Amino acid sequence: MTDTLIVGGGTAGCVLAARLSADPEHSVRLLEAGSVGLAPEGFPAALLDATRLPIGADAAWLWRYPVTLADDGAAVMGNIVRGKLFGGSGAVNGSYFVRATAADFAAWSRALGSSTAWSFDTVLPAYRRSERDLDFGDQPWHGRSGPIPVHRNKNPVPVSEHFATSCAALGFPEIPDLNGPAGATAGIGRVPCSTDDGKRVSTASAYLLPALGRPNLTVQAATPVLRLRFHGTRAVGVDVWHDGRADTLWADHIVLSAGAIESATLLLRSGIGDPEQLRALDIPVVHAAPVGAWFTDHPEIGLEYRSGPAERATVPLEYVLELDDIEIRPYTVAFTPGAQRLGVALMRPSSAGVLRLRSADPAVPPVIEHRYLSTEHDRARLRAAVGIATEVLHEMSATPRTDPMPHQPAAAAAWLHANLATSQHLSGTCRMGPAGDERAVVDESGRVHGVAGLTVADLSVVPVPLSRGPQATAVLIAEHLADDLRRSGGSRTSQSL
Ligand SMILES: Cc1cc2nc3c(=O)[nH]c(=O)nc-3n(C[C@H](O)[C@H](O)[C@H](O)COP(=O)(O)OP(=O)(O)OC[C@H]3O[C@@H](n4cnc5c(N)ncnc54)[C@H](O)[C@@H]3O)c2cc1C
Numbered sequence: 001m002t003d004t005l006i007v008g009g010g011t012a013g014c015v016l017a018a019r020l021s022a023d024p025e026h027s028v029r030l031l032e033a034g035s036v037g038l039a040p041e042g043f044p045a046a047l048l049d050a051t052r053l054p055i056g057a058d059a060a061w062l063w064r065y066p067v068t069l070a071d072d073g074a075a076v077m078g079n080i081v082r083g084k085l086f087g088g089s090g091a092v093n094g095s096y097f098v099r100a101t102a103a104d105f106a107a108w109s110r111a112l113g114s115s116t117a118w119s120f121d122t123v124l125p126a127y128r129r130s131e132r133d134l135d136f137g138d139q140p141w142h143g144r145s146g147p148i149p150v151h152r153n154k155n156p157v158p159v160s161e162h163f164a165t166s167c168a169a170l171g172f173p174e175i176p177d178l179n180g181p182a183g184a185t186a187g188i189g190r191v192p193c194s195t196d197d198g199k200r201v202s203t204a205s206a207y208l209l210p211a212l213g214r215p216n217l218t219v220q221a222a223t224p225v226l227r228l229r230f231h232g233t234r235a236v237g238v239d240v241w242h243d244g245r246a247d248t249l250w251a252d253h254i255v256l257s258a259g260a261i262e263s264a265t266l267l268l269r270s271g272i273g274d275p276e277q278l279r280a281l282d283i284p285v286v287h288a289a290p291v292g293a294w295f296t297d298h299p300e301i302g303l304e305y306r307s308g309p310a311e312r313a314t315v316p317l318e319y320v321l322e323l324d325d326i327e328i329r330p331y332t333v334a335f336t337p338g339a340q341r342l343g344v345a346l347m348r349p350s351s352a353g354v355l356r357l358r359s360a361d362p363a364v365p366p367v368i369e370h371r372y373l374s375t376e377h378d379r380a381r382l383r384a385a386v387g388i389a390t391e392v393l394h395e396m397s398a399t400p401r402t403d404p405m406p407h408q409p410a411a412a413a414a415w416l417h418a419n420l421a422t423s424q425h426l427s428g429t430c431r432m433g434p435a436g437d438e439r440a441v442v443d444e445s446g447r448v449h450g451v452a453g454l455t456v457a458d459l460s461v462v463p464v465p466l467s468r469g470p471q472a473t474a475v476l477i478a479e480h481l482a483d484d485l486r487r488s489g490g491s492r493t494s495q496s497l
Contacts, residue, residue, distance in 0.1 A: 004485065005251035006030045007225045007238060007266065010088020011471065012458040013257035014203035015130070015478035016485070018147075018210070021217035023486055028217050029251065030208075031240060033224035033258075034085035036061050038209055047085075050095045050193070050200040051313035052333065061085040061092065065261065067368040069299070069420050072413070076420050080368070082259055086221070087202025089259065089424075090194075090471055094316040095201075097150050097194040098468040099127055099179045099476075111463035113434050117444040118480075126479035127472065133179070133192070141181040147206035148475065150179070152190035153318045157311040159340055160318035163330035164188055166395040167321050175322065178468075185324045185467075191317045194471070203475060226362045228254065228270035228454070230286050235454035253453050255446075255485070257478070260460045261355065264292045264429035265366050267441075267456075268357045272448065281360045287450040289441045291430055292355035292366070296465045298327075298423035299372040299382065300345040301416065303389055305398040307340040321392070325467060326385040328392065339401050344389045345423050346382050348465040350375045355429055368426075373416060383412050425470050427459035439463070445484040446477075457481040 004020055006013050009032030017030040036044065046054040047061070055062060063082040070076040083089040102120040109119050116122055128143035134151040137144030156164070167188040168174065175189035194201045211217055222242065229237035229248060237250040256263040271278060271286035274293070278285050314332050321328040329343035351374040356367050373379050386405050393400060405415045433440025435449050440463070442448050446455045459474050466473055 003027045003252040004029070004255060005238065005249060005253070006255045006257055008032065008088065008256065008258035008262065008458070009034075009086045009204065009208065009219065009221075010083060010257060010259055010458070011090035011203050011474040012088075012478035014087060014208040015475055016255060016257060016457055016482050017217060017219070018207035019479065019482035020485060021211055021214045024216055026216060026486065029249070030217070030219045031223045031225055031238070031249075032086055032219075032221050034061055034083070035222040036085040037221060038086050038204060038212065038219070047091055048199045050195040050198055050315055053094060053316065054092050055081050059092075063262070065365050065368055067370060067422070069370045069422060070372040070374070070417055071369070072373070072417060074417070076372075076417050078422060080422060080424050080426070082261060085204075086208060087204030090474070091200065091202035091204060093200075093471060095193045095195045096315075096317050096469050097148070097192050097472045100466045100468050100470075100473045101185060103185070104464060104467050107464040108432075108462070111431075111433055112444050115444055118432075123476055123480055126476050126483070127179075130472070130475045130479050136177050136179070139177075142179070147210075148194050148201060148203070149196045150192045150194055152192055153314065156190070156318040157314050157332055159307065159311060159332060160314075160330055162396055163321075163392065164319045166392055170391060170395055172321060178320070178322070179472075186322060188319060188321050191315070191320055193315050195315060203478075224362070225258070225266060226269070228266060230270070230451070233287060233450065234452040253455070253485075255455045255457050256460070257458045259458055260295065260426045260429045261366065261368070263456050263458055263460045264355055265357060265362075267291045267430065267448070268366075269360055269362060272451065274356075277356055281357055283357075283360050287448075289448070289450065290439055291441055294352040294428060294431060294439050295355055295426055296349065296352055296428045296462075297370055297426045298345045298347055298465075299349060299370070299378070300343050300421045300423045301382065301386055301419045302335065302402070302421055303342045303344060303386070303393065304336055304339040304401040305342070305393055306401055307334065307338065323385070323388065325381060326388070327468070328385070328389050336401075340398075342389050342393060343423070344382070344385045346378060346385060347467045350377045352428075353426075370422060372420060372422075373413070379413055379416060382416055383409075386416075423469070425466075427462040427466065427470055428464075430456045430460040431463040432461045433463055445488070446481045455481065455485065457485075
């Protein structure tokens, strides 16, 4: 019997635990740091309500991190959150469930050296397996019986409808299915959402809950993993904190699904990273690897405008305007009282961020520098994006509440910095790529180069910026890698070893 220990019961971790434990020959233990239980009785109502993001100052189910979004001499600081509960960030997110495009997977394949392992055609079955598409389930590129219900709102609120008709008036075509086969790159489309009757559906409720009775699946909440244990270069166990005391758990194979921030910090704390930085923190080096050295995320500018009377509650996003590497989002939720917001996001930035440890102490959050807008390409594309969004607002006859972006490039750059935010889509801290690639941490099966018995399976592994929000792709990664892990029994090692 193969014994797999999964660290992190978030979006990817719940999928993996359910798919691996479907094989009775596989014994699976899932460890989650958060302490919210899984039982539907007593489950916090705020987490089910898909019309609000449950990430307020008093929310007890979050990891919180200070970040530096940009630094052009004056640092632009920010704060980001991640879900700390079963279902992870997918249990607190906006329910937007859009696939990455065929072009993204072509770029992903190029990053692997033209491998077909992550081509769109290869991964499509995993996307299909994950979903129960209630609108297009009869189409060959969709699934109709997967765990996650996906549908597009038939009755959008006026602010969404107004945005859509204004985009149409400006000549943007309609994309009937944003999860369509070619991943249409330009136009206005209704957002596929992972909700059920207004309730947020996470992979905890869709995948893990139905699997809980299996005798070969052990699930533990309130069990943060502090670091990994190695025998030489083989991962053999994890140190945890549980019930007020430290413990060590052993396994044949360890899978990190702790999310792009915590999977990376676990590797670093356990001695896999830049040797110089690790030694400076008195962490014994197990293997040199560029963990955290090139992450990606979507910079976003919020354009606020005066709203009409209160609307009925709905999901945060019902429509989006896709313009290849730009996504314009007419949020239905008010971030500022009395105002609506168009989010203007750059989906394929060329600048990359850096994550590194501040301390070897697991209680100390890492340094996270997004380094947004550090290339002229990104500044120019975001300026163009704001220009298009301003035209849409004009067409909507909306009264702006954000000062207009100046035309002069230096003043426009300062304006971008002043209005800069993030979409909270951090990925790529442990990039996939062939051995010898200076950016690669894992191989195309998620196995960490240079060590044995250790896989990363979450958004950490994505080697390119994704043109869409990452939730559907986090599920896909776990579906796809679960296949690999089941086939190999977790026993193969990275060829670079
Ligand atoms: C507020 C918010 C809104 C978002 N909205 C959207 C959206 O609408 N659409 C979209 O596409 N994307 C959205 N995203 C992004 C998306 O939800 C995440 O990128 C995705 O869920 C990440 O999946 P993951 O499996 O990589 O990590 P996560 O889902 O974050 O899972 C990581 C899990 O590991 C656990 N963990 C971490 N460290 C440890 C440890 N040491 N020991 C044990 N357990 C640990 C965590 O508690 C968590 O449960 C949003 C993100 C946020 C924060």
